Amino acid sequence: MRSLCVLMSCFNRRDKTLACLDTLAPERLALQTRGIDLQAVLLDDGSTDGTAQAVAAAHPWVCVVRGPGQLYWCRGMHEAQQHPLARAADWQLWLNDDVLLEPGFLPRLLDCEQALRQQGQLGLVVGATRDARTGQLSYGGERRLSRWRRSRFTLVAPSDQPLLCDSMNGNIVLLPREVREQVGDLDPAFEHAMGDTDYALRTRALGLGVWLAPGFMGWCSDNPRTGSYHDRSLPWERRWQLMLSRKGLPWRSWLRLMRRHMGLAWPLFFVWPYLRLLLERWRRPAP
Template structure:
């Protein structure tokens, strides 16, 4: 059973219904550990937690193990061609049919602190009251070994660098952001009704960035919550298109892969959010790699 703490109920009448959204592929141990951390979270009274997860064609027995240890989770199985954004889109779509009060986007390699969910809910309540409207709240994560910031919210560097974002170091106060990583995000029902679902146009990454940018355009503020909410290590650049030790042809192949910077997804993001000069923003990373200018910093 999820533990309860005697905090003031965020919803005045009835239960607070919170739905965890997650997609995974062949990471059984991490996925189980992730939900063990969810299960250990302390929550306000009358909080009901459910989960919708999409198993994207796993072959390591994750779904069976997850069902055995956490039978309360709704598991949807896919063929293995969804990756992150499409998998999360499907989980979101299923979850919205039950109309929960809040959705929590969660990566299976994000290990929550015991009070993470309660703190996110409290922050959302405070920010929504101050803004007088729906908000989205992002939880920051750090590397388990170094304690350095890994994922969270970010700000646009400048009006002239519309597709370059700097991650926001969390402080003791909430901070508004332009973009976000989808590792840990709290989306209220009201915010979801305005912004909608993640866009399955995005083949793997970039859907979280697009969601935050769309939310801000629609008047739904996106905030980085105070403090840190869990651990999640950065993905290594080794073996990716950012790996300068690889030959150009291999780096180009990796760049075009779903987990790189596939042109269809990048086209959707830049054409929507880079302004009138979006063709230049679209072409720049591919030109940079071709000319050997693309080093260790990604454009998003």
């Protein structure tokens, strides 16, 4: 049998992780009828809420690997990619643990990947999600806003045909072995986010496709801007602190992304978001 290995990274979201796996488990039978063995590797990054034990009890087919507690998303997923089950798989499926999957999503992703392959369009396939509160598009494939705004991307709404994208969110990503062998793994230099963007841009730079599959594959609420460095109701000093944090725009990760993908103008792309926030402080009206 061929194999598909689901890769997840989690930290202290036991109920969400279990709910995600509950929606994934029925896909095992659907894939068995296709001669595909569905496996899963969950990198539990030091959870203290009993996530590992709960997953082992409810879904013993999932291989739980313990992390040190400081990996965050990209480095956690990179570690999951090193597991023997992931290395040997014919496909990897990146999956965020806060996604609730639509029934039959995996056969649809595989059908899309196989149809593209038959057309000579080798690449990875991204699944779009909707926000559970609003029903609106929340994550999926992305395209550049313009050639002059090369570091900015906007979400692409799925249609009834695969759509070629420039970048992606890593919430649901089907990665064939042939693509992984050319592109490599997620870069652990990225502290949390940006690793999925980097992977998509590396894929496109090699002439491979980043395809958005038709339709929606699941539900995943969008991260709110409230409480982030984008939140203008917060004191400026707090916004600056959040911007430099791992879940904001940490400068080392941003620098690596810009230097790798933005060409000779990378210093301008690198400095602009930090400069923009600094300008907001200088423009504040006097008390």
